[in-house]
Amino acid sequence: MTDYDITIVGGGPSGIFATFFAGLRNAKVQLIESLPELGGQVMALYPEKTILDVPGFTGIKGRNLVEHLDQQLAEMDVDVKLGETVQNVARIDTDFKIVTNKGITTSKTVIVATGVGAFTPRKLAVDNATDFEGTHLFYSVKDLEHFRDRVVLVAGGGDAAIDEALLLETVASKVYLLHRREQFRALENTVDRLYASNIELITPYLIRALQLTPADQVQVTAKKMRTEAEMTDLVVDDIVVNYGFSAENSVLDEWTVKPTGQRGQVEAQLAGVTDVAGMFAIGDVSTFADKQALIATGFGEAPLAVNAALKYIDPNNRGGMHSTSLKLKH
Template sequence: MQKNYDVTIIGGGPVGMFAAFYCGLHQLSAQLVESLPQLGGQLTALYPEKQIWDVAGLPGITAAKLVDQLKQQLAIVDVDQFTGEKVTDVVANADGTFTIHSANRTSQSKSVVIALGNGAFHPRQLRLAGAEDLTDQQVHYFVRHKADFKGQRVAVLGGGNSALDNAKMLAEVAEQVTLIHRRDQFRGHELVADQLRAMDGVDMMTPFLPRNLEVNDDQSLTLSLKKMRSDEERQLTVDKLVVNYGFTSNNDALSNWSLQLASDHHQIKVDQQMATNVPGVYAIGDAVTYPGRTALIATGFGEAPIAVAALAKRLYPEKSMAIHSSSLKIN
């Protein structure tokens, strides 16, 4: 027999996990469905040791620790969790409910919260001859374990938060870290950039752009760098190269669903209650767009209770929704 839920949260990243907890907090029957084998989304899959700085009250918490604490929080409430299960379709039924299809089962839900983040993501590649053949050997796009870089000379390419955070993290274990960016100003947090400038064993090379890459006999790499708006060129030899040029991402899976969701630049349009154009369907996190939105984990954490409160009022208009957690009894 198919189980009929009040809420189905699709996407088990940090924002989806918090939304599931908030559903349980208000005793809504909920299921959390995640396509990856484990909860945590990109934090778990790509950079578990990266420090997260945009969550209030948890300065510099590692991604793995944040996910672990979200799991502990989620364990307090009664929410069904399904991992390794990709949602293949969401069908709006005539009675206003929804049928959720995945590879191995079908379930019913009175409402849906989409928390897919950026969906499928791929790192922007280093466009130098030979770089593709070195991927996951000398050239890396993710730092899953900083111990893999211990005692080595590492160059980090990029100027955003990922590049700055990875450079700072690797400086703790590497022999030398060189951060290379094509501009003098960084797009990431200036505080972290200032911290890097003050660290021993860290060199900031700006504004330089890599032009060529060669593998040496000892398997080290020599980068040829050109200074922007100048004829100056430099050579840099390193053991490993970390490329942080950002990601290309999409939620193409949504296009295969029966729902006709309004979108803008491949992101789901929502209103102030995080409601989509389909009644009963809400969306939160980096998959959504509205004026003034900032793409931060903290933003998604704020969107989760807004969506859950709105859908609860829609499902149970007579129910009094306690706003503050101190008003609720938590075992």
Template sequence: MKGVTLMSDKYYDITIIGGGPVGVFAAAYAKMRQAKVQVIESLDQLGGQVAALFPAKKIYDIPGYPVITGTDLVKNLVDQAEQFNPEFYLAETVQQIHQENKFFKLITSKRTTFTKAIIIATGVGAFQPRRLNLPEASQFENNQLRYFIKDPNEFSGKDLIIAGGGDSAVDWALDLMPKAKSLHIVHRRNKFRALESNVAKLKETDAVIETPFLIDKITPSDQQRIKVTLKEVRGTQQKEIEADYLLVNYGIVSNNKYLKNWNLAVQHGLISVNSEMETAIPGIYAIGDVTNYNGKLNLIAAGFGEAPIAVNNALLELYPDRRQPMHSTQLVKALPKSEHFN
């Protein structure tokens, strides 16, 4: 990734903690404002939950895109940011934050760095997929058993079983059904929790809907396949299905416990902010799903709007004499030629 650079100076105007969609856009906008910016991301890739868990999911509420996949959204955001060369530090976690004079001292898992302002964009926090609760499941993970989809084409011409009844599980089924040789979707209730229109679309496909069933056992089958035993909920019926892959989408398990180590006022894992997106600690701002305020919406689009508010207010505090921004075209024209996109 061309935007990942070596640290040349440990002092920054703004440090963005979290490299999900909202954090990456905040970095791009802060660089438009000619701030010295770094992004610290705990995962080994940018894009947060969208990239790690739901890259194939189709997103319909991003302005300017009738529909876009998680993978394409993250790619576009990274391409946009890399026009302005922010510094991205991946597979690195912020462990401690201390205020020292006019700077915040950040102690991470890899280094110590200093910043004048902080924007927290950590989303739901540390997360992992909710795993299949069977003792034998671990031996199949990353092979026949998957918890997320990176490349939908990998499953072309394959027999698939999808477990789950929410929006993401149904999205997976709709996306993979045209590619798959066969597809069964297993849910423990007769009624899916996904968007009604998508459930209706699913029922119009050749997908076999297995409800109400639970996965009772998984065993290896011939030719590197997997055999899945289903058990009827509150019943005695059992089924066995063989497939190339079992794709489990039971949601995610997440926490923001690390926020307490940063001495922030946190309630139910969320940070309260004011209309300027500032937390209870002056100089520390928060945006995206980690925030809480009256009327808050947990939408990527809402986070995109919060990012410039946080950046502009942070820079206003740091540089009160600096002219406030007008339009993006004026911002880009003001950048040195070396930072323009050619």
């Protein structure tokens, strides 16, 4: 007998919601997450970041969104396995054999929700940058209180960098935002909020050197782009660099059965359908034409993939009901 109807690999927001919805559909489901806690990239990198693309929540922090998802998931009778890594997925007749570092199970279908996989920040290209990491130099804001009443320089020009600058402005005594271009690569509303804030903009500059001062602050030397001019009078308590992240989603490469993809992403169609029968992909790991890599997108993909998985198991399955007719079992 097959252990599970659906195995969901990856415990980020998309994977959590897919597991919850599978519970609503009375599917026997397991969620496998390699990290010791649910939340994926949101908890690992952006727990303090304000999430703007989830309908119904105004200015919710990443960690709070994950807490809500955890509470929702707790209503379901599902198996959540943390600190467990999927090492291989193979076929047993029409089912899948799921091999992890803790055991072997079987599943009728698999939903891949691994996100971007392992991610590392793009580091500040300054010779002595590592000397400041963890004390004055950070690549994400995990503990907002550390920055209270301090002078902070944020480096970067995308949505994440501006979001962090706006977040830091709520506690820091002063926030600078340094970017190597005059224009910012962010949503229009985010840029509007930046210009309406008290954050001081330093553009177009690039950090070239860091030096610790006798007062345990950091003197920053920045070069103005396309010139030889340097600015050396900027002294701050902390620097937050957000140049983006390099992702490596090589976990699927080791699977015996894996869907077609490239650069760590899986090619998917409507409802997360891949070229492997019974295997689906949702969230940041899946890609298709004109996809927007948003949490809200993953939330929308989750129930479609669950319904498609149950339809694959039983072609006569009539699919998901209207949301108003779904009920929790107590």
